[in-house]
Amino acid sequence: MHPQASCRCLCSPGVCVCDLQEPSSKRVKPLSRVTSLASLIPPVKAAPLKRIGQTLQRSISFRSDCRPEIMAPRPWAKQIAPAITKRRDSKLWSETFDLGLGHMLSSTEIKRQEAIFELSQGEQDLIEDLKLAKKAYRDPMLKLSIMTEHELNQIFGTLDSLIPLHEDLLSRLREARKPDGSTDHVGHILVDWLPCLETYNSYCSNQVAAKALLDHKKQDHRVHDFLQRCLESPFSRKLDLWSFLDIPRSRLVKYPLLLREILKHTPNDHPDRQHLHHAMNMIQSIVADINTQTGESECRYYKERLLYVESGQRDLLIDSSRILSCHGELKNNRGAKLHVFLFQDVLVVTRAVTQNEQLCYQLHRQPIPVRDLEWEDLQDGEMRLGGSIRGAFSNSERTKNFFRVAFRSGGQLQTHCFQASDAFNKQQWLNCIRQAKEAVNPQTAARCSDCSADASAECPQMDPTDLTLTPDLGEPNVKNTFSSCSI
Numbered sequence: 001m002h003p004q005a006s007c008r009c010l011c012s013p014g015v016c017v018c019d020l021q022e023p024s025s026k027r028v029k030p031l032s033r034v035t036s037l038a039s040l041i042p043p044v045k046a047a048p049l050k051r052i053g054q055t056l057q058r059s060i061s062f063r064s065d066c067r068p069e070i071m072a073p074r075p076w077a078k079q080i081a082p083a084i085t086k087r088r089d090s091k092l093w094s095e096t097f098d099l100g101l102g103h104m105l106s107s108t109e110i111k112r113q114e115a116i117f118e119l120s121q122g123e124q125d126l127i128e129d130l131k132l133a134k135k136a137y138r139d140p141m142l143k144l145s146i147m148t149e150h151e152l153n154q155i156f157g158t159l160d161s162l163i164p165l166h167e168d169l170l171s172r173l174r175e176a177r178k179p180d181g182s183t184d185h186v187g188h189i190l191v192d193w194l195p196c197l198e199t200y201n202s203y204c205s206n207q208v209a210a211k212a213l214l215d216h217k218k219q220d221h222r223v224h225d226f227l228q229r230c231l232e233s234p235f236s237r238k239l240d241l242w243s244f245l246d247i248p249r250s251r252l253v254k255y256p257l258l259l260r261e262i263l264k265h266t267p268n269d270h271p272d273r274q275h276l277h278h279a280m281n282m283i284q285s286i287v288a289d290i291n292t293q294t295g296e297s298e299c300r301y302y303k304e305r306l307l308y309v310e311s312g313q314r315d316l317l318i319d320s321s322r323i324l325s326c327h328g329e330l331k332n333n334r335g336a337k338l339h340v341f342l343f344q345d346v347l348v349v350t351r352a353v354t355q356n357e358q359l360c361y362q363l364h365r366q367p368i369p370v371r372d373l374e375w376e377d378l379q380d381g382e383m384r385l386g387g388s389i390r391g392a393f394s395n396s397e398r399t400k401n402f403f404r405v406a407f408r409s410g411g412q413l414q415t416h417c418f419q420a421s422d423a424f425n426k427q428q429w430l431n432c433i434r435q436a437k438e439a440v441n442p443q444t445a446a447r448c449s450d451c452s453a454d455a456s457a458e459c460p461q462m463d464p465t466d467l468t469l470t471p472d473l474g475e476p477n478v479k480n481t482f483s484s485c486s487i
Helices: 034-040 100-106 108-141 150-156 160-175 187-205 205-219 223-231 241-247 247-252 253-262 273-303 316-320 423-440 449-453
Strands: 324-331 338-344 347-354 358-364 375-378 384-385 388-389 402-409 411-421 477-478
Touching: 108 160, 108 223, 108 241, 108 247, 150 205, 160 358, 187 205, 187 247, 187 273, 187 324, 205 273, 205 358, 241 247, 247 388, 253 273, 253 375, 273 324, 316 347, 324 402, 375 423, 402 423, 411 477
Parallel strands: none
Antiparallel strands: 324 338, 324 411, 324 477, 338 347, 347 358, 375 402, 384 388, 402 411
16 A cells, blocks of 8 residues: 555555565575474474464565564574575576677677566576475474464465466476577567466465464464574575565566566567567556555455444444555654554554454544544654643653644544654655545645644644644554555
């Protein structure tokens, strides 16, 4: 979703997903006996789960979006010596095949062959990683009863069905390769194969629920220890399980970039160019469709986990929302944490609670319609109230990165002062709010934008004599929806 805020693509959970890189461009020989890892964990009965882990880790921040999670050592975990990480060796077409051919090709054609080879090599890497996820993680955890088959099916989704799909494309690309290593045509292959990517709909739509369940299960020390040992083993390349499970999505959003690169180096009179144009249109349409369905799936997931303290908190704007622009933790002026959701038409402030060992979100205050919402960027070190300057905290460090939202209902003004984790996250939240208002009412969206440029100026849409700081709101780490660009 958007920051997730700005760009609506499968790019993610702070950059446009179209710019996301796959977990690793390095190559290693596939590990032949990764299942030996299973012997590291004794098959004893797991203790019941006590609490639920954090929700989706796809932060609104670009800087943390693709980092593998670093697990904190547990008191019961055995200390093992760090293993030497095996990395993949990068391969180029010109380094793989007879260099003598290069003397007969133009620089443009060499670049075209490199782009085609990158497409093929990426398929091989993907297949190896998907098989590794199954062989090194799923199968051992099932065999050792670390998780139930039902739980593993929820976490891994339809991953197994993706392997033959990509093996098919790799086989076709290799068949099209001539003995000298060059490839004349790939467009017709892609046009014929790309419709298979519709299979990704169910896999991507399941990712939010899968991530939440995986985080939940990490509270089980047997699951935690197993995943930690995997992370410290050479075959993992320092990637955690979720990084492997997220590889298909990363690959999916990279196809338009790969095709664009091939098309870029294909001459206008080349017979493959027409097919490549068709393939480009197809992949863009497929990714957009999967992105839409994935975003709607994530939106439904969180709406189903909202808890209403009072019947009056229910809002048709929540029920009718199909898009979740962004969400995450924010702190209020007292340092309390709340989880804030910005749906397409309504801002919902909640408290994260555990119910039946499931993380849910209890509404705090009334939902705020986006059309009536006003916002203001507050200057660092100062909290304005009633037109005067008042220090909300004794520690000036704690007064940074605040912004305020407010709306008036029935003559009563409801305001919330939120603190983001840093200036970057705050700006992303403000961008999301601005874009949401523009979508609802373009003419009034910028009415308070001048306030963000100068925090000392009074917001014309707020009555400073009526403003009150909300005492119960909460901390940062804006989380983006899968389909929006992670902020």
